[in-house]
Amino acid sequence: MAQASPSLSGCLAPSLALPLPGFLGRPDRRNLAGAALLTFLSVEPLVARGSRPHAVLIAWTVHASSSLQIILWVAATAAVVAFAAARWWPATEDSAAAASAFTPTFALADSEGRIRTTDEFRGKFLLVFFGFTSCPDVCPTTLSEVAQVMDDLGSEAGSVQPIFISIDPERDRRLGLTDYTKAFHPAILGLAGSEAETQVAAASFKIFYEREADTTSPDGYTMAHSPGLYLIGPDGAWLRQFTYGTPAAEILSDLQSRL
Incomplete structure (x- = not known):
């Protein structure tokens, strides 16, 4: 499986210090979403270890x-x-x-079992992220930025569809994928297919993911994966990848220049 960007084991980024939603310091609805997420996960708030790298002089x-x-x-x-x-x-x-x-595609089930495909979203921009609900930092941080973008788009939000594709579909369906995504923003669509369907989608987006043993996890494993956020155009063509940590303002500016 091709690897389009560096993966983060267990969604931990040792060199970055990015807080969970609810701790981003913004007086907006995302803070409430973060609180809902922490309740959903029933864990203590976690942050990525370490601090941002500084230039070496x-x-x-x-x-x-x-x-x-x-x-x-x-x-x-x-x-x-x-x-x-x-x-x-x-x-x-x-x-x-x-x-x-680069022609990304997916055909994955939503919470009601309906198969959703890239073709049905023609005419809209897609913000696509691959992750899992047990992710302690990278996934919730990215989804928080996406939620802020959707809020800030205002009347233009209908032209953008954010999508969260589970790389841990069996566990995420059990934990409640829809509850997880809605804790950030009601517009975010959570999709979870079979393992084979997930592999096909990941390969088409050229992202990497794999299961890793983790004795600290209740299920005994975690997931490593590429942390990029993908922007797909209204014609289904790949436009760009936002690297992990890209602020909502930058994503918003890019989208507004295309709308």
């Missing part, structure tokens, strides 16, 4: 004349620019080629 001290310092500085800058060009230009071309051939 490396100081060069050149024991030479000021002229030599300038020459060395110019040479070093030129080397960095040349390296960056060689490193990123081919990657950009490869990414563009991959995007042009």
Whole structure:
């Protein structure tokens, strides 16, 4: 199965400090959704361990004349620019080629057992996220941002359909997938198919997921998965991926530029 982005084991991101909904410091409805989620999960609030990485500043001290310092500085800058060009230009071309051939699809059941497909949402933008209800931080953080986007879209919200696809369908159906998604926003549609159907959907979105042993979990396992949020256009074409931690304001701005 192709891996489109780095996965996070158990949805823990050691280098990030992103709180659960209800602790985001915004005086909006998401805080109430976060409280409902914590009640639904019946756990203590958790946050990702660690803190945001900071840029490392490396100081060069050149024991030479000021002229030599300038020459060395110019040479070093030129080397960095040349390296960056060689490193990123081919990657950009490869990414563009991959995007042009990217046709994501799914056919998964909703809470009523009705099979929902990408085709039925033609004409709308889709915000698609793969996760699981027992996720302690990445999934609820991302869904909170999606909820804020839907609130901020106002009258344009009807043009966007947020979708949460379970990568742990059997357990999520038992725990109550719909209750989980509605705790964030009523517009978020939760889907959970069979394991085979989930694998097909994940492969079409080029995301990675797998079950991992976890002795601290009541069921003895957790899930590792790619944490991106995918934007699909009204024609069903892939538009972009929002990396984990992208703020709601940035997602909103992107959507509004397309609506």
